[in-house]
Amino acid sequence: MSRLIYMGFKLLEPYEGKLSRTVLRGESGSNPADLPDKAIASPLMANYILYLYKTMRKFWGEPIVVTQELGDILGNAVIKDSILASSDTICLLDQSKFRRNYEQVAKLLSLDEVEQRKIFTINALDNKSGRGKFKEVYIKRGNTGEVYGVEVSLFQYLTFTTEKPEKTAVESYVARYGSYPAGLEAFVSDLRSSGLGLADFVRQVNAE
Known part of the structure; x- marks a missing residue:
């Protein structure tokens, strides 16, 4: 069962981009990937991201990385060995399209079978009756995580819909x-x- 979070923000002007989140997306989207393969594959860019990540943490900053592609994580040593290893919080959206190839991701994120079962309930349960429109997200802090339902008002939804x-x-x-x-x-x-x-x-x- 997911927990429901109501986000009661004031109405803002719409924007075309989305705020970056520490998340591995499984959903389709109209936005370009935040870690383009060609850029992250460059040794100069990869080293810069690593430097930025470590420097921000020293000054109590909170670096945030977002990607839609498994290859961004599995195929890049900088992200896999440095960024993810230092991430205190990991958020996962719908992972159903990755289900057949999830062993590597589970190992990388230290997800045991119990946590994986939670992840694959995202947006998959018959729990919509009597509730407002919402999407689910898995949030992991430490060794365990939970699935939460995130609901926004109709005004917010229409303001930021893509x-x-x-x-x-x-x-x-x-x-x-x-x-x-x-x-x-x-x-x-x-x-x-x-x-x-x-x-x-x-x-x-x-x-x-």
Whole structure:
């Protein structure tokens, strides 16, 4: 069973990029990898990242590394032997697409069978009834981790969504009402009064 975290942030202006997180993503996404193969493969860049990582920790900084590709971790000695070995916290999103090739990752991250079973429950359990829309994440600190459900408000979701149909529908309201907050308020108000689900309402808006 996942634990639910509600993130009660104030409405912010949208941005195209995503904040980096210490995470091995298993999900598809529109953003480029944060550790491109060609750049990280360069000895100069690899040594710089290692220097940056160690220097930040000395000054009580918190370096954060994010990647979507297994090869970024398994195929690079700097990340595998230095960065991951010094990571106090590891966050994993949906790992289902890596399941057939998870032995190396499990060994690298010191994940026993119990922890692996937790990881493969991410977004896979029938636990959505009666709850708001949420995604799950596995967070490991020390030797053990837990799966948490992360829920944001509809306003937050629509502000930061990377789904093109949703972005297009919201942006049409923004253009109509002259500002992002006003357009988003009107969009959510019309969505709720329509009685439609988000996907159906988005299709209706984009068809107009």
